[in-house]
Amino acid sequence: MSFITFQSKDAANLANTNSCAKAVVLLSGGLDSATCLAIAKTQGYECYGLSFDYGQRNRSELGAAVRLAKQMQISMHKIIKLDMSEIGGSALTDSSIAVPEHETHGIPITYVPARNTVFLSYALAWAEVLGAEAIYIGVNALDYSGYPDCRPDFISAFQIMANLATKASVEGRELKILTPLIDMSKSQIIVTGLKLGIDYSATVSCYQADAVGRACGKCDSCRFRSKGFLEANNFDPTHYQTL
């Protein structure tokens, strides 16, 4: 089951016009995807936000995604329910595996098998139905956890596959997978987002935030965020569980 959390009053009409090109934007509710959405808007796309209720440990990020969709006035926001916890194999979808609270070697246990492939595949399906020209995903290969499905080579390969997968591609409509954050440091992402007016207090980055979105301050994602705000010389509005 999926549900629409937000739809602008003109969305039904907009979906049937070609007033401007459409893009599906993956929106987790974190800092990166919020910035990615803001960039997609400045690049002139009519944006359709897509989030997933996939059995993730951090449920409050979905609330953050809903807040961001409303604040940033996108045309439609859809949350798709998928059960990746049945597939397992990650600390983010299996509550019996602890989230590491200090730096680890190699690809950490927070990696969710094929998550970005599944998310992008769903985005591809919606993009085809909407007639969208682009999918935005806020992956970053600099200040990141080393996940394989955040790397430029993976994104390029997905784009090639996507342009062989659909009826739209057979009819000559090309789809771009856009990753505006991929080479940016976390501080560059934050500075860019602040210039674009993002309210970062609406975002939740922590892998194990509590029900109201307060962060642990210890996981990879918290450490990257905190370091990013420090390097950007800006105040991080994150609320922590221990403060």
Place this chain on the structure above:
Amino acid sequence: MSFITFQSKDAANLANTNSCAKAVVLLSGGLDSATCLAIAKTQGYECYGLSFDYGQRNRSELGAAVRLAKQMQISMHKIIKLDMSEIGGSALTDSSIAVPEHETHGIPITYVPARNTVFLSYALAWAEVLGAEAIYIGVNALDYSGYPDCRPDFISAFQIMANLATKASVEGRELKILTPLIDMSKSQIIVTGLKLGIDYSATVSCYQADAVGRACGKCDSCRFRSKGFLEANNFDPTHYQTL
């Protein structure tokens, strides 16, 4: 939500041994996927069947998938619940769009946007967790409805992408996407399956079969199946709604 319909008593142990290579086999409940599973077994793989409750019009195919998984004694059969009807754009997931009952030009409205991409992505996730070496998908590019995501170029591109997507790929474990039926005619598929002992009465091919699996006899899928059995000089055990 997903659920396991069948698990051999040794499956939990098998999943932790390397007695033979594992494969995830996409199992729709139709003729092609049943034959594909039989071929995977003869090729020496320990098979894990994966089906999707994705909002499809033909619900009885899931019952067929469960029957086949049991008859063919695979290690585990998982049905994943996905809602592709919320994405829409196809006669198979939108009950307001009629299934064509005669030949049409171009890619028919029974095409489900990005369906095989989504299914293969889920199979990729499960394959990684299982440590599987292969994914089998019973696509066919000869006696088929012209769906873009059944073509060899799409499958090759998916395999390249899959081998950049996962932690397993970073660690040097290669995954193959195997499509043993891709160049076979429907009659060749049937002859092969009969030699391998498949009970085709357990399969349901029709796009709009009724609740007990009786076929319409008119849709693309029924026409390809019927023609295949005729050319193979074999009896088609399909039950039809009108007979």
